[in-house]
Amino acid sequence: MQAVLLEVHSIFRWIILILLLLSIKQSFAGWRKNREMRDADARLWLFTMVSAHITLLIGLYLLFFGRFGILSAGLPEGVQLMKDKFYRFFWIEHPVGMVLATSLITIGRGMVKKQIKDPLKYKRAFWLFLLALLVILALIPWPGMDIVGRSL
Template sequence: MAILLHVHSILRWVILLLSIIVIFKSYTGYSQKKLFRAEDNKASLLLMISCHIMLLIGLMQYLIGPNGMQLFSTNPASIVMKTKELRFFAVEHILVNIIGIAFITIGRIASKKAISDYSKHKKLFIYTLIGLILILSRIPWPGMAGVGRGWF
């Protein structure tokens, strides 16, 4: 569905912006030994909610759209895996982004469980940074050979 794809595409910017906010706040939080405040918790909550909405929309596209599971029914699996353009959406985009979202989610849980404010900030920083790097690596950016899409 075109509208779902559009929401999925726009939501990338929300996730990128919130990740940068969480990474910046948690880095300054632990390096300057700041208190872990309600606003720090709210930023990480908003990021996790956005990621989970992204995951749901992505799963729907993967199940019903032309660039998900269908790639395996229209091509032999060996061809999908050998062809960069097919493998990107059939395997890499979903797999790496799910792992990235898992890092962001685990980071929030670990940060909530941590006792000291220092440790809350540090856990959030490390996990969110890894999550963001993974997500950034598998976005179909404009200009990416064979898989690139629009900016919005």
């Protein structure tokens, strides 16, 4: 069960990255071309948000109940959280950064409902999605990263 969830969590990175890149492309186009809000774009933003939320939920489960979970395994004896690169990354940096990125995506998606002009919705969503993308790219445990790196 845990291994499956970790696998799903890992695969979802690609779904999020693809949807986020498309959202960024579409919001940039909508902003620059002064477009009216299109249903297809609203749907794309919704899917992007939902996939981020699914990843967040699985991430929360892994954080508390996974093989290195706070409640299931705890901090090994002698390890100091902030001085240990592995635990600092998986218990603090990765979760906090990804919650922030998910919030940015959620706020970006929320632009659909804002009482503002459509091109402004696109512009704001563009910057929020772009920021979220940078945070996610920086905090994925990519292969080759010292100690925390994982396979693709």
